[in-house]
Every structure is written in C-alpha cells, then in structure tokens.
Amino acid sequence: MATSTDKNVEDPMLQWVTFRLDGETYGINVMQVQEVLRYTEIAPVPGAPHYVMGIINLRGNVVTVIDTRHRFGLPTADITDQTRIVIIEADNHVVGILVDAVAEVVYLRQSEIETAPNVGNDESAKFIQGVCNKNDQLLILVELDKLLTDQEWTEVEEI
Amino acid sequence: MKGKITDNNESVGVDESVQEYLDLMLTRATEDPAAQVEMPPLATDSSTHSVSETVSKMPSSSGMTAQITETAKTEKGMAFKQAAIPQGGILQETISEETTPQKTIPRRRRKDKLLIDVGHKSHEPVSPRDNTISEALKPIAPMAAASTTKPFAEPAASLKINMALPEVKADPQRKEAKADETVLSRPQVSFPRDRVPESVNKTPEVVAKTVAKHTAEPAPVIDDVKETAANITDAVSESQKIEPSVWLANGRPVWAQERFECLLFRVGGLTLAVPLAELGTIYPYDEDVTSLFGQIDWFLGLLTVKDINIRVVNTAKVVMPERYQETMKDNLKNVISISGVDWGLAVDSVSDSILLDPEDIRWRGQRSKRPWLAGTVIEHMCALLDVSQLAIMFLEQDRQRSH
Incomplete structure (x- = not known):
C-alpha cells in the first residue's frame, strides 16, 4: 500500500517561478532563481553578443543581462513598470534575464508536466522543457541550463 | 603416498606395487639431481603392466623417448631393467632392478625430497642442479600440446558460431505473452567431435550479457529538482500510435471500399474534405491557443x-x-482534432457532412508527393485528405517522439 511518502518520492512536487513574456506565461525552476530585481538601467557593452542586453551593478557585482525575447525569438517590446530582471543561476553561471513581469510561484507535480511538441528547426525550441495546465492557464516550462551553449557562456563570462 | 611396506617384506597388492614403482622412480630422480625420468602412463589394466608396451605408445617429441630394454612385471614386486633415455642435454637415468620392496627408500625420506623438489624452502640448500628435478617431475605433455593452437586463438572459420542473442519467438498458445519477455536458451551448435572450438566458451558470456541486458535498472534517485524536472513523461503522447492508411489493389484506401461520410470545411478559400471516421472533435479557435517559440511555421x-x-x-x-x-x-x-492523436487542423469554417461513394472520387495513384492528398471529390471539386498520413507527418516532425 503506497504511503504519502512513497507518493512524494514517485511524484514529487516541484516549485516553479512564473513570469510573463510576450503574452505567455513561462516557468523556471525555483532553485535556479536567486532574486528578482526591478528594472534598472542596463549598461550596454560594446562588442557583446547580440543576445546580451548589457550589464548591471548588483551590490558591487557585475551581472550580465540576457535579452530573453531575443533569445526566444520573440518580438521586442517596450519596458514597462512590470518589467523585471530575474537573477538566475544556470550551468554554474549567474546572469539576469529580462522579463515582462513576474507572476507567482506555482507548485506542480511531475506527473502534471507534459512534453512539449518539438517540430521546429529553430534552436530556441530546445529551451522548452515541458508544458503544464495550471489554473486554466498553460505554463511553458523553460530549461535554463540550455539557455546558452558552453561557448556562449564563455563569451558572457568574458564581458 | 599409498602402499605399505611390511616389516616381514611380504608382497603387496598390484596397485600398490605400481605406486611403489612410481615412488622409486621419483626417488631415483631426487637422489640424482641430474636424472630425468619420463613417466610412462599407467596401463588401464592394473593386473599387468608392460612398460615396453607403454613406452611404445609414448610420443617421440623432443627426443624424449625412453627405451626400456627389458619388460617389467608387476605381479610381485617390481622388476625393472635399465631405462635408457638417449637425448641431448638430458642425463640418462638408469632404473635399477628392483625385485623386493625392501630396497625402496623409506617414505619419509621420499617426502622430504619431494618437498625440496617442489620448491619447499627447507633448511637444506638447493643446488642449482635441482632445477632439473622439477623438470623431471613434470607430467608428460599431452599430444595436443604439439599443436599450434593458442589458448585464445580464434576458431576455425568453419567452426565459427554466430553468437547472436537468442530470438524471441511468440508462443501462439500464450495469449498474454509480454512484449519484453525473452527466453534464454543456449543456441544449438554442432561441431566435429574430435575438436572442441574455443568459441563454445563464449556461450556463458553471451548468456550473461543477455541476462544483464534484461536486468531491471535501479530506480533513479531523485536528488534535486533539476533531475526530477528532466524526467518528464507524457503518458498521453506515448500511447499515441497511428497507422498509415492501407491502400488496396483497387487504388482505394481501406476506409473507402464502401460508402463513407466526409466532413467539408474551408480554409484559405479552399474547400477540403476529410473522412468523418478519422476525425475527433471540433473546437473553437480563439486566443486560448498558446504559441510556442522555436516551432515550425505551420x-x-x-x-x-x-x-x-x-x-x-x-x-x-x-x-x-x-x-x-x-x-x-x-x-x-x-x-478539428484528428482521431487518435493530439493534433488538430485549424480551419476557417466547417460545412456539412456528405455521404460519398468511392466512385465519386478520383483517387490518386502516385502519392509520393503530398501523401496526405487522397484524391478529388468530383462533384464538389474539392480535395479529399488522407488524415492518417497528415497525422504521421506531424508525428514525424515531432522530434521528441521520434527518439
């Protein structure tokens, strides 16, 4: 007879930080989120890769901010009061990603997550880890570790 | 060592006599380090033992041939004559005639000599010539050693065995046979009796591999969220399977052998028809459709x-x-969702459903291009879609499912 503990082991509850981007709701692993910042002025870096918006000063530390819309192949949009910079840690790298708004932390069971279709040739499709229906809303779960390639991570570190 | 030496020098049994003979040979070898004696194989009939007969069967390899000048008898006691072993570099040993057990060396002394011979580190120093003693104690090499077969040589081409994993054959009598069930059976191999191919030794390895292959892997331990999130399963997608339409010799698919119902719909100014049996449900297309980035344009x-x-x-x-x-x-x-899969066709509008006769359709013969186009409805001048082929195309495009 399966106990509640066994069920948690077999179907663990995962926490995801959701944010809005181009009208869609995305989710990222809460363990990879360090903090959420209000939008601050991002200093552009000459010669930086096209997916880098610039750098910010975070308590004396220089943090590179990634253009998430550009990375996901989405059209550009204006900055609003809801715009946030989410500081994440991915693949042992700390960067910031620019999002339209940060929503909430949702709890999802592994069984609730479905695989997303992968019918595209675009490399950006690899970011999608899965989808989940929650509260009459479809969440697109993003795999941050695949946000950049190893070479791109190296380029970001050299900024 | 067996064999009894009675004090009154009484005769001993035949087997024991043979053993004593052997002991004597060994003793002679140990006493004289330069001696090398080739031990003839014992005859199967222990009642009589003819050394000459035995020697005649001995191989003449490496010049190690013992020539017994006289026949030895083992009925009572052992009577041996000189055994001359003419070969270069090997000292000859003469076997003195031994008629009574009295002349045999005491057992304990023989044991001590043997211990020295086998490398026992006793207090007695071992002379360099003792190396030949160990050589003398080596058993006669079998005839097969003369061959050039290496220990792990590849078998002959004619004896090579295809050691593929045993095939799983469905038992028609078992209705509930599992798909992953494997019968581990040793492959039937036939080879000449006079030769044993080394490849036979590989059979246990193959079986072991088969067993290891079918051994259940340990359940993964969920350490953190990353690993957990990576193991996403889609129970719905895994169960989706669609078979392509089977077209018969008359140039029609199976579902169009008789009258069938079709649904007409319009998209992009074009009217299309789809068999009603291959459709699912019609849903409204609204802003609830969630777009995903990085996908194909359609x-x-x-x-x-x-x-x-x-x-x-x-x-x-x-x-x-x-x-x-x-x-x-x-x-x-x-x-319009497709039956059996999680795919749907976005259309402008849905019209009526019509009943078509196979004769009302001009079927396509060659469908190498656009396999999803089944034919043309003559009366309505609209294209008839092979929905199953469309679904297969969608599923093939989904690279995750194709892995």
Missing part, C-alpha cells in the same frame, strides 16, 4: 481543452504553402 500552438493540449496546425500553410498568406491566420475559427 505550428500554431497548443489549445488546452479539458486538460488535453491539442497541437494546432495551420492547415492552409500545410496544404497550400505556395498560396498561403499571413492574413489567412486571422480567419481561423475552428480546430
């Missing part, structure tokens, strides 16, 4: 209906890419 997004995510396809872009315009997307109103 993929519109996901439509969530009752916890089911329908993958919506831009039908106009698929069937007439040369005439497609982006403004056509604005006219999409419905999504």
Whole structure:
C-alpha cells in the first residue's frame, strides 16, 4: 500500500517561478532563481553578443543581462513598470534575464508536466522543457541550463 | 603416498606395487639431481603392466623417448631393467632392478625430497642442479600440446558460431505473452567431435550479457529538482500510435471500399474534405491557443481543452504553402482534432457532412508527393485528405517522439 511518502518520492512536487513574456506565461525552476530585481538601467557593452542586453551593478557585482525575447525569438517590446530582471543561476553561471513581469510561484507535480511538441528547426525550441495546465492557464516550462551553449557562456563570462 | 611396506617384506597388492614403482622412480630422480625420468602412463589394466608396451605408445617429441630394454612385471614386486633415455642435454637415468620392496627408500625420506623438489624452502640448500628435478617431475605433455593452437586463438572459420542473442519467438498458445519477455536458451551448435572450438566458451558470456541486458535498472534517485524536472513523461503522447492508411489493389484506401461520410470545411478559400471516421472533435479557435517559440511555421500552438493540449496546425500553410498568406491566420475559427492523436487542423469554417461513394472520387495513384492528398471529390471539386498520413507527418516532425 503506497504511503504519502512513497507518493512524494514517485511524484514529487516541484516549485516553479512564473513570469510573463510576450503574452505567455513561462516557468523556471525555483532553485535556479536567486532574486528578482526591478528594472534598472542596463549598461550596454560594446562588442557583446547580440543576445546580451548589457550589464548591471548588483551590490558591487557585475551581472550580465540576457535579452530573453531575443533569445526566444520573440518580438521586442517596450519596458514597462512590470518589467523585471530575474537573477538566475544556470550551468554554474549567474546572469539576469529580462522579463515582462513576474507572476507567482506555482507548485506542480511531475506527473502534471507534459512534453512539449518539438517540430521546429529553430534552436530556441530546445529551451522548452515541458508544458503544464495550471489554473486554466498553460505554463511553458523553460530549461535554463540550455539557455546558452558552453561557448556562449564563455563569451558572457568574458564581458 | 599409498602402499605399505611390511616389516616381514611380504608382497603387496598390484596397485600398490605400481605406486611403489612410481615412488622409486621419483626417488631415483631426487637422489640424482641430474636424472630425468619420463613417466610412462599407467596401463588401464592394473593386473599387468608392460612398460615396453607403454613406452611404445609414448610420443617421440623432443627426443624424449625412453627405451626400456627389458619388460617389467608387476605381479610381485617390481622388476625393472635399465631405462635408457638417449637425448641431448638430458642425463640418462638408469632404473635399477628392483625385485623386493625392501630396497625402496623409506617414505619419509621420499617426502622430504619431494618437498625440496617442489620448491619447499627447507633448511637444506638447493643446488642449482635441482632445477632439473622439477623438470623431471613434470607430467608428460599431452599430444595436443604439439599443436599450434593458442589458448585464445580464434576458431576455425568453419567452426565459427554466430553468437547472436537468442530470438524471441511468440508462443501462439500464450495469449498474454509480454512484449519484453525473452527466453534464454543456449543456441544449438554442432561441431566435429574430435575438436572442441574455443568459441563454445563464449556461450556463458553471451548468456550473461543477455541476462544483464534484461536486468531491471535501479530506480533513479531523485536528488534535486533539476533531475526530477528532466524526467518528464507524457503518458498521453506515448500511447499515441497511428497507422498509415492501407491502400488496396483497387487504388482505394481501406476506409473507402464502401460508402463513407466526409466532413467539408474551408480554409484559405479552399474547400477540403476529410473522412468523418478519422476525425475527433471540433473546437473553437480563439486566443486560448498558446504559441510556442522555436516551432515550425505551420505550428500554431497548443489549445488546452479539458486538460488535453491539442497541437494546432495551420492547415492552409500545410496544404497550400505556395498560396498561403499571413492574413489567412486571422480567419481561423475552428480546430478539428484528428482521431487518435493530439493534433488538430485549424480551419476557417466547417460545412456539412456528405455521404460519398468511392466512385465519386478520383483517387490518386502516385502519392509520393503530398501523401496526405487522397484524391478529388468530383462533384464538389474539392480535395479529399488522407488524415492518417497528415497525422504521421506531424508525428514525424515531432522530434521528441521520434527518439
């Protein structure tokens, strides 16, 4: 007879930080989120890769901010009061990603997550880890570790 | 060592006499380190022992041939004559005539000598010539050693065995046979009796590999969220399987051998027909369709209906890419799901359902290009779609499922 503990082991509850981007709701692993910042002025870096918006000063530390819309192949949009910079840690790298708004932390069971279709040739499709229906809303779960390639991570570190 | 030496020198048994003979030979060898004696194999009939007969059967390899000048008898006691072993570098040993057990060396002394011979580190120093003693104590090499077969040589070509994993044959009597059930059986191999191929030794390894292959892997331990999130399963998608339409010799698919119902719909100014039996449900197309980035251009997004995510396809872009315009997307109103898969066709409008006779359709013979186009409905001048082929194309495009 399966106990509640066994069920948690077999179907663990995962926490995801959701944010809005181009009208869609995305989710990222809460363990990879360090903090959420209000939008601050991002200093552009000459010669930086096209997916880098610039750098910010975070308590004396220089943090590179990634253009998430550009990375996901989405059209550009204006900055609003809801715009946030989410500081994440991915693949042992700390960067910031620019999002339209940060929503909430949702709890999802592994069984609730479905695989997303992968019918595209675009490399950006690899970011999608899965989808989940929650509260009459479809969440697109993003795999941050695949946000950049190893070479791109190296380029970001050299900024 | 067996064999009794009685004080009154009484005769001993035949087997014991043979043993004593052997002991004597060994003793002679140990006493004289330069001696090398080739031990003839014992005769199967212990009652009589003819050394000459035995020697005649001995191989003449390496010049190690013992020539017994006289026949030895083992009925009572052992009577031996000189055994001359003419070969270079090997000292000859003469076997003195031994008629009574009295002349045998005491057992304990023989044991001590043997211990020295086998490398026992006793207090007695070992002379360099003792190396030959160990050589003398070596058993006669079998005839097979003369061959050039190496220990792990490859078997002859004629004896090579195909050690493929045993095939799983379905037992028709078992109705509930599992798909992953494997019968581990040793492959039937036939080879000449006079030769044993080394490849036979590989059989246990093959079986071991088979067993290891079918051994259940340990359940993964969920350490952190990353590993957990990576193991996402899609129970719905895994169960989706669609078979292509089977076309018969009359040039018609199986589902069109008799009258069948079709649903007419319009998309991008084009009227299309689909067999009603291959359709699922009609849903409204609205802003609830969630687009996913990085997808192919004819993929519109996901439509969530009752916890089911329908993958919506831009039908106009698929069937007439040369005439497609982006403004056509604005006219999409419905999504017609395909039976058996989580895919749906986005269309402008849905018309009536009609009953068609196979004769009312001009069927396509060659369908190498656009396999999803089954034919043309003559009366309505509209294209008839092979929905199963469309679904197969969608599933093949989904690279995750193809892995």
